[in-house]
Structures are given as structure tokens and as C-alpha cells.
Amino acid sequence: MAIETHEHDVIVIGAGGAGLRAAIEASAHGASVGLVCKSLLGKAHTVMAEGGIAAALAHVDPQDGWETHFKDTMKGGSFLNHWRMAQIHAQESPDRVRELEEWGALFDRTPDGRILQRAFGGHTWKRLAHVGDRTGLEMIRTLQDRGVHQGLAVYMECTITRLLMDGGRVAGALGYWRHTGELVLFRCKAVVIATGGIGKAYKVTSNSWEYTGDGQSLAYDAGAELIDMEFVQFHPTGMVWPPGVMGLLVTEGVRGEGGILRNRQGERFMWKYLPEARRNEYAADEAEARRWLDASVAGKQTDARRPPELSTRDNVSRAIYTEVREGRGTPHGGAFLDISYLPAERVMKKLPSMYHQFLELADVDITKQPMEVGPTTHYEMGGVRVEPDTGAATVPGIYAAGEAAAGLHGANRLGGNSLSDLVVFGRRAGLAAAKYARSAGAAPRPNEAEIEAETRDLLAPMSRATGESPFEVHRALTACMDRYVGIYRVKADLERALELLEELKGRAAKVRVEGGRAYNPGWHMSRDLRNLITVSEAITRSALLRTESRGAHSRLDHPKLDPELGKVNYCVTRVGTVMRVDPTPLPEMPAELKALFEPAKEKVG
Amino acid sequence: MSAATPDHAARGARTAPAADGAHAPAAAREAVLRVWRGDAKGGAEVEYRVPVETGMVVLDAIHWIQGHAAPDLAVRWNCKAAKCGSCSAEVNGRPALMCKSRLDHFPHDAPITVRPMKTFPVIRDLVTDVSWNYEVNKRIPPFKPRPDASWRWQQSDVDRIQEFRKCIECFLCQDVCHVLRSHELKHQFAGPRFLVRIAGLEMHPMDGEDRSAFLKDGAGIGLCNITKCCTEVCPEGIHITDNAIIPLKERVVDHYYDPLRWLWRKLTGR
Numbered sequence: 001m002a003i004e005t006h007e008h009d010v011i012v013i014g015a016g017g018a019g020l021r022a023a024i025e026a027s028a029h030g031a032s033v034g035l036v037c038k039s040l041l042g043k044a045h046t047v048m049a050e051g052g053i054a055a056a057l058a059h060v061d062p063q064d065g066w067e068t069h070f071k072d073t074m075k076g077g078s079f080l081n082h083w084r085m086a087q088i089h090a091q092e093s094p095d096r097v098r099e100l101e102e103w104g105a106l107f108d109r110t111p112d113g114r115i116l117q118r119a120f121g122g123h124t125w126k127r128l129a130h131v132g133d134r135t136g137l138e139m140i141r142t143l144q145d146r147g148v149h150q151g152l153a154v155y156m157e158c159t160i161t162r163l164l165m166d167g168g169r170v171a172g173a174l175g176y177w178r179h180t181g182e183l184v185l186f187r188c189k190a191v192v193i194a195t196g197g198i199g200k201a202y203k204v205t206s207n208s209w210e211y212t213g214d215g216q217s218l219a220y221d222a223g224a225e226l227i228d229m230e231f232v233q234f235h236p237t238g239m240v241w242p243p244g245v246m247g248l249l250v251t252e253g254v255r256g257e258g259g260i261l262r263n264r265q266g267e268r269f270m271w272k273y274l275p276e277a278r279r280n281e282y283a284a285d286e287a288e289a290r291r292w293l294d295a296s297v298a299g300k301q302t303d304a305r306r307p308p309e310l311s312t313r314d315n316v317s318r319a320i321y322t323e324v325r326e327g328r329g330t331p332h333g334g335a336f337l338d339i340s341y342l343p344a345e346r347v348m349k350k351l352p353s354m355y356h357q358f359l360e361l362a363d364v365d366i367t368k369q370p371m372e373v374g375p376t377t378h379y380e381m382g383g384v385r386v387e388p389d390t391g392a393a394t395v396p397g398i399y400a401a402g403e404a405a406a407g408l409h410g411a412n413r414l415g416g417n418s419l420s421d422l423v424v425f426g427r428r429a430g431l432a433a434a435k436y437a438r439s440a441g442a443a444p445r446p447n448e449a450e451i452e453a454e455t456r457d458l459l460a461p462m463s464r465a466t467g468e469s470p471f472e473v474h475r476a477l478t479a480c481m482d483r484y485v486g487i488y489r490v491k492a493d494l495e496r497a498l499e500l501l502e503e504l505k506g507r508a509a510k511v512r513v514e515g516g517r518a519y520n521p522g523w524h525m526s527r528d529l530r531n532l533i534t535v536s537e538a539i540t541r542s543a544l545l546r547t548e549s550r551g552a553h554s555r556l557d558h559p560k561l562d563p564e565l566g567k568v569n570y571c572v573t574r575v576g577t578v579m580r581v582d583p584t585p586l587p588e589m590p591a592e593l594k595a596l597f598e599p600a601k602e603k604v605g
Numbered sequence: 606m607s608a609a610t611p612d613h614a615a616r617g618a619r620t621a622p623a624a625d626g627a628h629a630p631a632a633a634r635e636a637v638l639r640v641w642r643g644d645a646k647g648g649a650e651v652e653y654r655v656p657v658e659t660g661m662v663v664l665d666a667i668h669w670i671q672g673h674a675a676p677d678l679a680v681r682w683n684c685k686a687a688k689c690g691s692c693s694a695e696v697n698g699r700p701a702l703m704c705k706s707r708l709d710h711f712p713h714d715a716p717i718t719v720r721p722m723k724t725f726p727v728i729r730d731l732v733t734d735v736s737w738n739y740e741v742n743k744r745i746p747p748f749k750p751r752p753d754a755s756w757r758w759q760q761s762d763v764d765r766i767q768e769f770r771k772c773i774e775c776f777l778c779q780d781v782c783h784v785l786r787s788h789e790l791k792h793q794f795a796g797p798r799f800l801v802r803i804a805g806l807e808m809h810p811m812d813g814e815d816r817s818a819f820l821k822d823g824a825g826i827g828l829c830n831i832t833k834c835c836t837e838v839c840p841e842g843i844h845i846t847d848n849a850i851i852p853l854k855e856r857v858v859d860h861y862y863d864p865l866r867w868l869w870r871k872l873t874g875r
Binding site: 041045106109114116149154156210243244363513515525 | 671672673680682686687689690691705728729732734735742747750756757758762766767771806809
């Protein structure tokens with residue numbers, strides 16, 4: 001059987017910020033690059049990013065610098081981050097932001113005409129370059145046009161289902177065209193995985209249909225290591241009403257611009273939930289929080305500390321969840337998020353798409369009424385284990401960047417650190433993949449038997465006369481993950497989830513697909529299910545082993561931090577058809593970076 | 606084609622909203638959707654009955670059909686929040702984003718028709734081949750910083766062109782534009798979306814490229830006779846005709862038809 005075949009030095013899978021930046025860099029270094037994406041170009045998740053891109057430009061708060069950004073990232077991640085990734089990220093993100101500007105991106109300005117920066121949770125200083133609440137759109141359009149005019153070959157609406165190997169190294173990727181259902185083979189020397197996250201494993205999520213853990217599963221199947229999969233970020237502010245938009249993101253920019261969280265009794269509850277160790281970083285009372293906000297609106301310096309709503313995402317999510325569980329939730333089971341006390345003009349200028357989103361989808365005018373918000377599955381901190389400087393996975397020829405890769409964010413990601421992650425590590429992975437391809441010698445040959453096996457697997461659901469709809473199995477999977485592997489976890493629940501996942505594997509292997517191969521979402525889901533179940537199992541097994549509460553991972557039966565577990569990442573590997581999870585030592589931070597955390601050198605805002 | 610049969614629709618109707626007891630619908634009501642199903646060879650509207658929840662949008666209804674009655678119903682979507690511009694279709698004859706089309710904004714007692722965008726070749730069901738748009742974009746001269754770019758500018762510069770840059774590329778303006786839709790002049794006219802794109806580049810405070818020649822000959826801006834249909838359907842509320850197309854038309858007129866400029870060009874060769 002002849003399969004349509006394309007040849008490139010480097011195949012980049014995923015065309016969000018990380019994939020585009022990787023493709024641009026690899027191509028700029030002379031590699032022939034194929035960029036493969038499941039959606040149309042420019043529709044990837046990056047387009048939805050709202051709040052901004054974190055970089056210590058120090059335009060608004062001159063005290064900022066890479067060291068403080070590095071420390072904030074490490075603290076936010078409960079020190080489970082790879083120190084070197086956090087260092088590279090903090091040092092290079094300002095250059096990447098300036099580069100975006102040189103490529104045509106427009107950011108909001110300071111009065112003296114430089115890039116404006118806003119406050120965000122867990123960031124000591126005002127650090128997020130932004131344009132209103134549409135930063136991701138500006139970024140993806142800029143990268144998209146840069147890439148297109150650089151002559152990238154773009155394969156749109158094409159889904160990769162398997163990485164193909166030649167001996168121990170990657171040799172290509174197999175997938176299908178969504179519009180025809182025909183198979184397509186990409187032969188290459190290097191692959192960059194930039195496929196984003198896993199949100200569709202959960203029911204309440206801010207993520208689109210694309211987030212089915214493809215990259216994590218492709219890498220896992222190819223023998224690469226995944227780490228930190230237990231750390232799933234539940235963003236504190238998703239919409240909770242009406243049902244159709246449940247989980248849809250409400251940008252952290254609302255809190256950055258002064259949004260206040262209250263329970264149904266009107267209590268501003270975030271003060272109760274600040275971790276003792278970091279309480280002194282936040283305003284002591286309403287008056288101080290208000291002084292911070294007034295200074296922020298006026299663009300002035302202040303000695304007031306930031307409001308408690310700007311605590312880290314893991315913490316704010318647990319706070320809202322707890323308020324609701326203890327009976328102080330809003331009518332639709334969330335918390336009130338109020339920005340209506342600010343002048344309507346300012347709200348509409350700084351948060352235009354939030355204004356429209358609530359007005360048109362929920363009949364709420366956020367300049368007059370509070371929003372109702374609750375936690376929503378948003379981001380996977382874990383993913384493919386990579387070498388910090390190059391994004392190289394543990395299998396030769398495979399690279400990963402962005403959400404699909406792990407290490408930068410540790411146990412919890414700070415808002416704004418994702419967009420910067422994409423361009424800092426997208427660039428590095430693209431560069432390393434191009435170099436690797438150049439030195440890799442003769443093109444490897446994909447294994448024919450692998451191609452045949454994958455083809456059989458892909459088409460099997462179409463030949464079955466009976467069986468469930470793949471959407472049925474997907475609903476069962478998301479119900480399982482929401483219920484048993486959510487914000488608060490406990491041993492018995494996680495064990496129950498593993499049992500259910502075993503059942504779901506069996507059901508997924510027997511689904512029936514109706515209709516033909518051309519643009520058939522049921523068929524697409526039948527394959528996506530395999531990836532979703534793989535990542536769900538990785539999350540659940542890692543969560544079971546991490547018998548502590550750290551960052552986004554909260555165990556009711558192990559509520560405290562365990563210093564010993566702060567020294568390990570849980571590492572997921574495939575042994576035959578069995579998933580193994582083992583603790584692996586966390587790389588130790590060098591002395592000069594450790595010294596940054598000594599109290600004498602700590603500058604607390 | 607393998608589209609849904611009346612049996613699918615009936616099965617859909619029997620599968621009542623059992624899930625989500627916490628958010629039970631205020632009143633059990635059904636909406637009737639007539640969804641065009643087919644491919645390049647042809648197709649027809651197929652009727653589905655969908656249980657209605659508060660605040661439901663057309664895209665929710667399409668997903669319900671996909672999840673319960675017709676798993677092979679083809680539709681594009683991503684964000685469900687009017688940020689990505691994927692779920693464009695013609696709802697009751699009007700080009701719209703399905704994620705922004707509330708069911709309660711339509712009459713309760715009449716079926717809602719959902720059809721693919723007419724201006725682009727249909728691939729399957731609600732999915733059309735919009736690749737032509739990406740080809741147009743490739744031909745637009747890209748951002749080129751002025752040699753003396755200072756990289757300092759004012760917020761007012763950002764505010765002025767942010768209108769153009771907030772375009773989500775839903776291509777509804779392309780769909781409704783009669784130059785493309787009725788006269789099928791895709792080979793001569795770039796369409797409103799890309800005139801907006803060019804406006805965003807031309808008015809960028811640091812841009813030094815001159816796109817006058819492309820606007821006149823490559824983009825065919827003269828073909829637009831400012832009927833403003835594009836502006837009416839834009840989900841982002843961009844004043845496409847008034848703020849993007851008319852100023853660009855003036856730019857072209859100044860460049861090519863101003864007699865002083867004409868003389869200047871003759872003398873200087875520029």
C-alpha cells in the first residue's frame with residue numbers, strides 16, 4: 001500500500017507558540033521543516049492566552065531582574081522545577097519578547113512608549129507584557145506570519161498518531177489528513193513535539209478538542225520518559241454558568257487588574273488561604289490592597305503589597321473549592337469575582353474580551369455585576385522529560401517544547417510563564433533539532449512493520465459491526481478523572497480511577513466508528529482516546545505515588561509537604577505494554593543560585 | 606454519503622438530558638436543528654431534536670448531536686469563546702460563529718438551520734475548504750521595520766490599530782462579501798479579511814513597507830464597492846469598511862491618481 005510521503009529534516013508537531021517558534025528557528029538554521037498541526041494555522045491554544053507573557057523587562061517596576069523572576073518561578077513550582085530551565089527562562093524571556101516586537105507584535109505601552117507590564121499571581125513585580133486580554137492572538141499571528149514568509153511547509157488539519165523509529169532513533173511520523181482520512185507519512189531526522197496539554201481528559205476544562213495528550217503519548221510510545229505528570233493545574237477562574245461554557249477561562253488578568261474574590265456571604269476570603277511562609281508578600285488588609293491597586297492604575301510606584309487574590313493558582317483554586325465545599329459558594333457553585341467597582345471604561349479597555357464573553361454568553365455585564373468563577377482544568381506541568389538547554393527528550397532525535405515538555409514549572413506554573421516558555425524553549429528546541437538533523441548522517445528508514453501495525457489499529461474501529469460510540473467512552477473517562485483525580489486526591493479514589501482506566505482501555509479498544517474516513521470526528525476521537533487514557537494513567541499512577549501535597553497536587557490523606565519527596569520527580573516509562581513509574585533524583589541547584597534564596601538577599605515586594 | 610438518517614434524529618430525541626443533575630435545565634425544551642449534511646457531491650438538511658439547556662449556543666447543540674446522535678457530524682471548533690474563529694457557519698442564513706449564536710435568540714417554535722459557509726468549497730457537513738485564504742495571506746508583503754525604528758510608541762498608536770489586529774480569522778467577512786460570494790473573483794480580490802490585515806501592517810508605527818502596488822493589483826481593492834456587508838457580520842465588531850478599507854482606498858488613490866504624485870513619480874522614477 002503506497003502512503004503519501006513527505007520528507008523533511010525536521011518535523012514539528014503542533015503549531016501553537018512553541019511549535020511555530022521551533023519551526024522558525026530550525027528553518028532559519030537551514031533545516032527543511034514541516035510543521036504539522038491538527039487545526040487550521042493560527043487556531044492553536046496559544047490564540048486563547050489572555051493575560052500576557054512574563055519577562056523581567058523591568059519597564060514598570062525597575063527593581064525586577066532575571067534573578068527575581070527565577071526565584072518566583074522556583075517558589076511557585078515548590079522547588080520541583082529543573083533549576084536550569086527556570087534560569088534559562090528567566091534570563092532569555094526579555095529577548096524573546098523584544099524579538100516578537102521586532103517581528104511586528106504590538107504590546108500595550110508605558111507613558112514613555114515602552115512595553116507595559118501588568119501584575120499576575122506569584123510574580124513579585126509587574127512583569128507581564130500584554131495587549132489588553134488578547135496577548136496570545138497577537139503572539140500567534142506574529143509568529144504565524146513570520147513562519148509563513150520564511151517558507152515553512154505547513155500541513156494543516158493533519159493528525160500524527162505514531163512516531164516511527166529506526167533502531168533507537170526517530171525516523172518519521174505517521175498520521176492522517178483530517179479532511180480525507182487518508183494516511184500520510186513524514187520521513188525526517190528529528191521531531192519536535194509541541195502538541196500542548198491534556199485537558200480533554202477532564203470534563204470541566206478550559207482546553208479545546210486538540211488537547212488530548214498527543215505529544216506525551218507519542219513520546220511515551222516511542223520510549224521517552226515523562227515526568228511530573230501528577231501536576232495538573234486547575235485554573236482558579238473558569239466560568240461556572242451557563243452549563244455550555246462551564247470551564248471556559250476567565251483570565252487571571254482580571255485579578256491582575258484588581259478583581260476581588262468573595263464568597264456568597266461577601267467575605268473576601270483569600271486572606272484566609274495565604275500560605276504562612278508567603279503571607280508577608282501580600283497586603284495586610286483591604287486598605288493596603290486598595291493602595292496597591294490605585295498605584296497600579298496610576299502607573300506609580302508604591303510600598304503597598306499586592307492583593308491576596310494574586311496568590312499562586314494552585315492556592316487560589318483550593319481556596320475557591322474549599323469555600324464552595326463548605327457551603328459558602330455562589331448560586332452556581334463558584335466564587336464571585338468582582339471588577340465592577342472600577343470605572344467601566346477601564347474594565348472595557350483592559351479586559352475587552354472578558355467583557356464580551358460574559359455579556360454574550362452569560363448575560364453578565366462585568367462592569368456592573370460580579371462574575372461567578374470556579375476551578376477548571378487548564379494546564380499540565382508535567383510532560384516529556386527534556387534536556388534543559390536543548391529540549392532533547394531521552395530518545396535520540398525527539399525534542400519537546402512548551403506545555404508538552406516538563407521541568408520549567410515544577411509543581412505549579414505561574415500565569416504568564418507559559419507564553420514565555422513557548423518562545424524561549426521553542427527556539428532552543430528548534431535550534432537543537434536542526435543541528436541534530438545536520439549531523440545525523442543518512443536519513444533513517446521508518447520501520448515498515450510499525451507503519452502496518454499503526455494502520456491496522458487506526459482503521460479497526462471502522463470495520464466493527466457493533467460497539468460503543470467513542471464519545472460515550474470519552475464521557476466516561478472525563479467523569480472518572482473529574483471525580484477521582486481532581487483538585488483534592490486520596491489513595492482510595494486514585495486506586496478506583498486506575499480500575500476504571502483499565503476498564504476504559506478495554507472499552508476504547510472496542511469502539512465502533514460510523515461513517516466514512518473523510519472529516520469524521522467520531523473516528524478522530526477513537527484514536528485520541530488512546531492518548532487520553534495513556535496520559536490519564538500517567539497522571540493517576542504518579543499522583544498515587546506522591547504521598548504529599550505540593551503545588552497543584554493535593555492529597556487529603558497526605559496534607560503536608562514531604563521534604564524527601566521534594567528531591568524526586570516521578571518518571572513514567574513504558575515497559576512493553578506496562579506503565580512504570582519510578583522516583584528519579586531532582587538535579588541539584590548550584591550554590592550561586594541557592595544563594596539567591598538566602599534571606600539577606602531576599603527582596604520582598 | 607453516510608450522513609444521518611431520520612433514525613439518528615429519532616434516537617437523539619429519546620436520549621434526554623440525563624447527565625448533570627446539578628444543572629438541570631430550567632424547563633425541558635427541545636430545539637429543532639436542521640443541519641446541512643453532505644460533501645462536494647451534494648447533501649441535504651437533516652433534522653435533529655436537541656434538549657435545550659440555559660444559555661446554550663448553536664455549537665453546544667451541534668456537539669450534542671455529535672455526542673449522542675451522529676458521531677460523524679463534521680464541524681470545526683476550538684475555543685468556544687469567540688477567540689479562535691473556527692466555528693463559522695450560516696445560521697438561519699446569516700454568517701455567524703456558532704459559539705456565539707445563542708439558541709434563545711432564535712424563535713422557539715421554528716427550526717434553526719445550520720449550513721456551511723457558501724463562499725468556500727464544502728469538504729464535509731459544516732466544514733469548508735478555506736485554504737485559499739492562507740494562500741492570499743502568503744502574498745501580502747510582511748511587516749518590515751523602518752530602518753530608523755525607535756521601538757518607542759504611544760498607547761494611542763496601539764489603540765488605533767488594535768482594532769485590525771483583533772481579527773480572529775473566522776472568514777465570515779470573506780463569506781458574506783459579494784465580490785467573493787456572488788462574483789467569485791477570488792483570483793482578483795483578497796477580500797475584507799486581508800484588507801484588514803494590510804491596514805494593521807500599514808498603520809503599524811514601525812512599519813516601513815509600501816503596499817500600495819499590492820493593494821491595487823494584488824489585492825484588487827478597487828473591486829470593493831463598500832456595501833459594508835463585511836462590517837455587519839464581523840463578530841469582533843471591526844469597522845472593516847470605514848476604518849480599514851476606505852483609508853486604504855484613499856492611500857491607493859493618492860499614490861496612483863494624485864496628479865502631483867504622478868508627476869513626482871515620473872520625475873524621480875519612484
